[in-house]
Amino acid sequence: MLALRKWLLSGLLVIVPLVITLGVLNWIIGTLDQTLWLLPEDWQQWLNVHKVRGLGVLLTLAILLVVGATASNFIGKRLLGWGDAVVRRIPVVRSIYSSVKQVSDTLFSENGNAFRTAVLVQWPRDGVWTIAFVTGAPGGEVLSELGGGDYLSVYVPTTPNPTGGYFVMLRRSDCIELRMSVDDALKYIVSMGVVVPGGPATIANR
Template sequence: MKKYFIAGILVWAPMSITIWVIGWGLGLLDGVFGSVMHAIITVFPNQFSSDLQHFRELPGVGILIVVSVIMITGLLAINFAGQWWMKVWDRLVNRIPIVRSIYSSVQQVSSTLFSGSGQAFSKALLIRYPHADSWAIAFQTGMPAKEVAAKLGEDYVNVFLPTTPNPTSGFFMIVPRAHTIELEMSVEEALKHIVSMGSVPPTSSTGLTAAKSNHHL
């Protein structure tokens, strides 16, 4: 009975979690549309309020509209006129004292994560953590700032050390490059290995082989 129960969990757990994550994302998109429609109905109460309310309650409409708006925004942003408007918008937002700090930080992080030229999560590394006799898998996220690099005076790298089994939290660390071991496994394989707490090995064993061969570092 225990064997059958565990086998059933292994079948349903990935499917249930996947459906939950997708449902959460779709609900978030639909909630954005619902908030906008609610604001329109509140600010402009007229004879069309009931029709707008019914339109808001249609299932799936909010998701389609939000996705369409995002796609259209992206289409406009990549042409010359859209880039000009984006520069005007950035200059306008950067004049607001508190908003500009939040906006610029989120903009830089988004550009780094979603652009193909960014260095975020460029490779998986082994670093010594939490002490010199143990190793942890981390992700290289770039190079230290100029001031930090000048103060340290050696070859250092920025790494993100995710926690297990929730990789969305973790630690930002600056470590010497000589104290890291670069893995040949992909970032996706390393992330799966971390989330599974080491129970799911990467599909390619080359990364672990390389790590073992350099264990003398």
């Protein structure tokens, strides 16, 4: 019975991550396949008849590459600047667009520091530690109300779903910078501490 139980658990450890991974990939490909409406109607009908999957991914990548190449040259930058100015003149839309663009520029900029560093912080109270990610530094009125000083803006993710979390501002001296990569830190958070960066660890040997 012990051997059967061990085999069952080992099988689950192999199958469960594989099934979840395939499920997520299937959802992503299915979602991106919805972009096929951009193709001519005859093409859409042919693809639906032959049940071709994954072309949405290729189409999305192609669109991103074309837009990126266009935005990288002089004419493209002028066109994007003109379009940006038009959108910013539309009430309500400009507020949403400006906020989203500022966040995306910060996250995806090669020179940005957002989500580049993992830190160890005491949260939600002293003596309780968790991993957070540096997103920037407060400034303006917020920093003034904090009385000045060296503060960091950090995102404290929840587990096992790191897309939800808390935005807090802490003194830099209260944040311990970690040498582990952001990917390793995310694995640590998602696994609820099971996948330990740098090697396995147990309560007994600590």
